[in-house]
Amino acid sequence: MTEKIELSDVSDYELEIEKVYEQLERLQREERIVSDSEGLEKLEQGIRRLTDRLGSLLLGKKIQEALDSSEGEEAEKELVKRIPKRLKSEGKKAVHIETSFGYQITVWVRYYRRNCDRKRKKRHAGLYAGLVWLGIYERCTPHFSAEVGVLAAMLGSFDEAQQVLTARGVEIGSKSIRRITYRSAQRARMVQHLEEVEVEMGDVSTGRRIIASADGGRVRLRENKRGRKTKKGRTRYKGAWREPKLFIIYVVDAEGKKMKKCAPLIDGTLHGPDVLFSLLLSYLRQLNIQASDVLLFVADGAKWIWNRVPALAEALGLKSNQLFELIDFFHAVQHLHTVSKLRKDWSPTRRKRWLTRQRKRLLLGQVDQVMAAIRSLCRGRNSKAIRTHLNYFVSHQHRMAYDKITALKLPIGSGAIESAIRRVVNLRLKGPAIFWCKGHAEELLMLRSFYKSGQWHLFKKMAHSPLAAIASLA
Numbered sequence: 001m002t003e004k005i006e007l008s009d010v011s012d013y014e015l016e017i018e019k020v021y022e023q024l025e026r027l028q029r030e031e032r033i034v035s036d037s038e039g040l041e042k043l044e045q046g047i048r049r050l051t052d053r054l055g056s057l058l059l060g061k062k063i064q065e066a067l068d069s070s071e072g073e074e075a076e077k078e079l080v081k082r083i084p085k086r087l088k089s090e091g092k093k094a095v096h097i098e099t100s101f102g103y104q105i106t107v108w109v110r111y112y113r114r115n116c117d118r119k120r121k122k123r124h125a126g127l128y129a130g131l132v133w134l135g136i137y138e139r140c141t142p143h144f145s146a147e148v149g150v151l152a153a154m155l156g157s158f159d160e161a162q163q164v165l166t167a168r169g170v171e172i173g174s175k176s177i178r179r180i181t182y183r184s185a186q187r188a189r190m191v192q193h194l195e196e197v198e199v200e201m202g203d204v205s206t207g208r209r210i211i212a213s214a215d216g217g218r219v220r221l222r223e224n225k226r227g228r229k230t231k232k233g234r235t236r237y238k239g240a241w242r243e244p245k246l247f248i249i250y251v252v253d254a255e256g257k258k259m260k261k262c263a264p265l266i267d268g269t270l271h272g273p274d275v276l277f278s279l280l281l282s283y284l285r286q287l288n289i290q291a292s293d294v295l296l297f298v299a300d301g302a303k304w305i306w307n308r309v310p311a312l313a314e315a316l317g318l319k320s321n322q323l324f325e326l327i328d329f330f331h332a333v334q335h336l337h338t339v340s341k342l343r344k345d346w347s348p349t350r351r352k353r354w355l356t357r358q359r360k361r362l363l364l365g366q367v368d369q370v371m372a373a374i375r376s377l378c379r380g381r382n383s384k385a386i387r388t389h390l391n392y393f394v395s396h397q398h399r400m401a402y403d404k405i406t407a408l409k410l411p412i413g414s415g416a417i418e419s420a421i422r423r424v425v426n427l428r429l430k431g432p433a434i435f436w437c438k439g440h441a442e443e444l445l446m447l448r449s450f451y452k453s454g455q456w457h458l459f460k461k462m463a464h465s466p467l468a469a470i471a472s473l474a
Helices: 010-029 037-068 070-081 115-120 129-133 142-154 158-167 174-194 273-286 309-316 329-342 348-363 367-375 383-395 402-407 415-426 438-452 456-463 467-473
Strands: 003-005 088-098 103-113 209-216 219-224 237-242 245-252 265-269 294-299 323-327
Touching: 003 037, 010 037, 037 070, 037 103, 070 129, 103 129, 142 158, 142 174, 142 438, 142 456, 158 174, 174 438, 174 456, 174 467, 209 273, 209 415, 219 438, 245 273, 245 415, 265 273, 265 415, 265 438, 273 309, 294 309, 323 329, 323 402, 329 348, 329 367, 329 383, 348 367, 348 402, 367 383, 415 438, 438 456
Parallel strands: 003 103, 209 294, 294 323
Antiparallel strands: 088 103, 209 245, 219 237, 245 265
């Protein structure tokens, strides 16, 4: 159980701080010598408890001072004015706030809500404007909320996150971890839709080489079934496979290598390709693409991707010499492998020789010759299957200018998005006997994307923005 520090005002905090300082001074003056590992561990734990308590008290004092200040009162008033519904103050109430030190601090803050909600006795109908101003949601400090979120995104389960926090001396249940995690993602996405967050990627004054790619993964969702319930009264469900869709945006240098100083942008959704491309468009607009920039869109042959790229380019106002569409070279080669395997009469040596020749032709931009070679094999009982792969090259011929892209020193593969699918989806959301509610999978997908792309600071900025509280009460 998390220990609560229940104090009424700043002076009480000051008295408690003095007490902790006295305990630390006594410990410093103590002449007892540590003689074994158990004694050293006990001493370290005792010092840790005191310093954590001191940190909580100092934090509580600073928060209360901010809330009681004239600046805090003005910020509260401005925040309440921005909410369309008219709210009225009910006076100050005691609120317990979780901190990263493992203690709950008590602060006194004004609570605002509508008169009609007060008469109906509706819970959670208003807001603590002062806490929202400081970025405190779910009764957690911003640092603690971000710490819980990053552990939930980083580790394999919520239980593992709970174990790490418990080892640090922070007692919190897995349900609380889920609540903090999911709601922070909900707020971040809400703010993202309301206001564009500034994203920096390369020097705008120089011609940037931006790479974008999209792909889909696989997760199992828990979807309720109609009909009778189980004997225990539980709703039956089916674990259907669904495809979370992701995109990645990154910048390469003159040699075609990822710029280490520019963290990539990764995001995704379970709400379909239209929503994904809407997100992608918003990110690319934030990059402020100039006439000197070029955009390479590289992906596999999925129709849901390429059917939407022209509209994306039009919305961005890209000229024909700024946008390059490219089929991932290694996916194209995989089709050649499949074609060669369909020729059952070939020896391994002949198959390898044919593959090497066609691969070289692809790299040289000789797609016509590759198609002619495949077309010459369209005979016999496997001709229909071979023709299917031939149609792949025919439909994507204009996206196979590998010689031109190589000359520009741009990547010809979509390994970045393949890696993102594995790191974001497969290593956290996909696994045996793992079933997700769609909303929760969507929220964790966002957290994981921002964490793995190195853009966690952007997520924290959105999750702790007052805009989320304003939008929820609008």
